[in-house]
Amino acid sequence: MEGTKKVKSQELLSKLATSDQHGENSPYFDGWKAYEKDPFHPTTNPNGVIQMGLAENQLSLDLVLDWIKANPEASICNAEGIHAFKNMALFQDYHGLPEFRKGVARFMEKARGERVRFDPDRIVMAGGATGANEVAIFCLANEGDAFLVPCPYYPAFNRDLRWRTKVQLLPVTCQSSNNFQMTKEDLEEAFQNAQKANIKVKGVILSNPSNPLGTTMDKASLRSLVTFINEKQIHLVCDEIYGATVFRSQRFVSISEVVEEMECNLDLIHVVYSLSKDMGLPGFRVGIFYSYNDRVVSCARKQSSFGLVSSQTQYLLAKMLLDEEFTDRYLSESRRRLASRYESFTKGLMEVGIGCLGSNAGLYRWMDLRQLLKEPTFDSETELWRLIVYEVKLNVSPGSSFHCHEPGWFRVCFANMDDETLKIALGRIRMFVEKGKGAKSWQRNLKLSFSSRKMATSPRIMSPHSPIPPHSPLLRANN
């Protein structure tokens, strides 16, 4: 009886609910599960999996905390700020707190070197960039329509842009031979393919700086892109959430800068922003949607009722972001720390002969492990990835999960840990590469490693290649 009842109740859900468009069944998440089962900790679990699959910016939170401690009135929950409590508690206007919008606009301007101006009245709130990206699609496309997206791209776009909107994502293949930079020909080809298949393309969406590449588009490419979308009269959504993580040249050129200097139907231009990466505050759910199209702003604002930023958080951030001395200092120090981290990580990788795509932004590197593949296939990439996760104990993200056309690329995050952990990660990579030196011995090791993994290992053997058994006291201590 129980089983029948359960089956019956499964049928009670919508198609949306029973589809797997949420994306969580992808192998990409195995790495996360491996991390969760066995998370690295410097003292209690030094042989655990190091999380390098999470694009978080943990390098400059101390600056934010210092500011908060120095500005207690920014909290509405203590003696200094309680006078503002009632007004904020009641404030649910979907226009958002004017000071908050002004603060966000100023921060966005500073992240672009003050080369552009943002109108606070065009700033619309959303539930993180996740929410903002979804709102953009809800405004611009109908079920069955398509958006073009250059590959490789952020895996969760599949869920965020398609799941509830039922809009399609059509990949624009970008060649590794061209450093994955999208060309006009790439775009044109994707557009034509869509036409042939009778699919209505409503726009292009991309992240700039790119996740996972860590590169920014140069002005010429952006101009070419703007020309393309104007010719086709389709929308352009630029996800610029990594805008302030550009830590070396070339400097960040935002879409806003480009459209101010050329002929463009501004009604086609929309920007997604967030404080999750640039400020390292993903928990605060600050998603921003900005459009040059009045009707889109209006529609997005109405939708923001489904994902407003907590007024408590708006209040705090309004004060913080309008403190220009702080934001100037934060942006420059954050960049400096990212550059420094980037340098040590890159150096460490180069020392063992691992190269990455040249990058100037982001919280990760696009690592080139093509030469470590048994064969240039995605199966080989997956094999290599499993080895890295289960043997080297690093959760990195395989290129296939980003829809990369070519196997062998991996995204590896470097800003979500402290210096010591990074050193340990580099040490493990070094050991792994040195162990595998010589193509033939490498492939033999690949097979051996898999079978040795299944052997029960005493907790006393501290080799980084021995998985800790589930009942190890080390694991229990960590939890």
Next chain:
Amino acid sequence: MAIKSLEQPSSAAVSLSKIAVSDTHGEDSPYFAGWKAYDENPYDESSNPSGVIQMGLAENQVSFDLLEKYLEKNSSDAISSGRVSSFRENALFQDYHGLLSFREAMASFMGQIRGGRVKFDSERFVITAGATAANELLTFILADPGDALLVPTPYYPGFDRDLRWRTGVNIVPIHCDSSNGFEITPAALDSAYSDAESRGLRVRGVLITNPSNPLGATVKRAVLEHVLDFSVRKNIHLVSDEIYSGSAFSDREFVSIAEVLDARGHRDSERCHIVYSLSKDLGLPGFRVGTIYSYNDAVVTTARRMSSFTLISSQTQQLLATMLSDEEFTEGYIETNRERLRRRYRMIVDGLGQAGIECLKGNAGLFCWMNLSPLLKEETVEEELALWECILREVRLNISPGVSCHCAEPGWFRICFANMSEQTLQVALARIHDYVERMRENGDK
């Protein structure tokens, strides 16, 4: 500034989605027109004593002092406490399971509101940015576009947007009327179901609000039982929006669907889902704190994934985790809040009574369901709207006309009493009194 393309003919505006051009967002309804009048001329005791008094906003402002006192005494957020690791952890925390301490605190708080008669499992909570998001999310999960949810009338105007706009789902009304105090009858349920069927719509669930907005009354246990029976018979979902549960004037008056399910040994639970929020009971609409509590594992899992679009700020989760886990504080708050609302209710009902205006017998919420049909020239929607405009213009009160709540009978209005001081409420009552007097005199002429 940017150079717009000169060849763009003004008629060829770039195309947007159907969602963007539809008006299902509902903002053109009269419910919102009154807000504009208020925004343009808001009442203020000293600076604008003849301005429009906002009585169309179901906000709870009667118990802020309790919250403020608590916050002054306790450092409640990770930020105020200044501890590095907890701030860092909090700033980075974006797990869609939601903070465990927050979920546990919600479980405790909701249990207290129900007099300890039921327990809630912290693992069944899904967090959303407000009940607005919770109701939409559940609709996405329980129904396909083109399907229908049955909703008893009169209902909260925002449902038209929340349940229908982006989801493409239809609302089919369960008509309730004053003959029995607007209670949901089995006949009305069956009639609504047939209605949907005759329109070719597949019914996926019933959504009730208990305590009811706009009626300001709890749903009786017997009614909950037969609504649940109906849902079982038709094999559909039952969503119970209980966001006003802590605003029932006494805890014994409110029976939650959770209690009914408990009494049945959870035999029929898998189709039931509760929506809760802190916007009404705690008066914190700005904080965007909503939850879905589902007895169905598949719904919990899917809702959790979908909540990625609408999570609660970790800063706010932390604050409330601390506040709501303080059981001494919450018990005191719940009791005092109930007393104050009851007192306000008495004040407004007595005041209206003196003006010869009757209300539906209420026992919960932040508003009364007022019967102004004796003042209508004819019992039509047009006359109701004319009266509403008159009240807005001449009496300078923004109240909500029943038609915006899809009430089947013209003449009923929702009037809010908890979003102002007692003095302002007295001013509003005096204005109503004068208006009714004037009407009577004009009638006598």
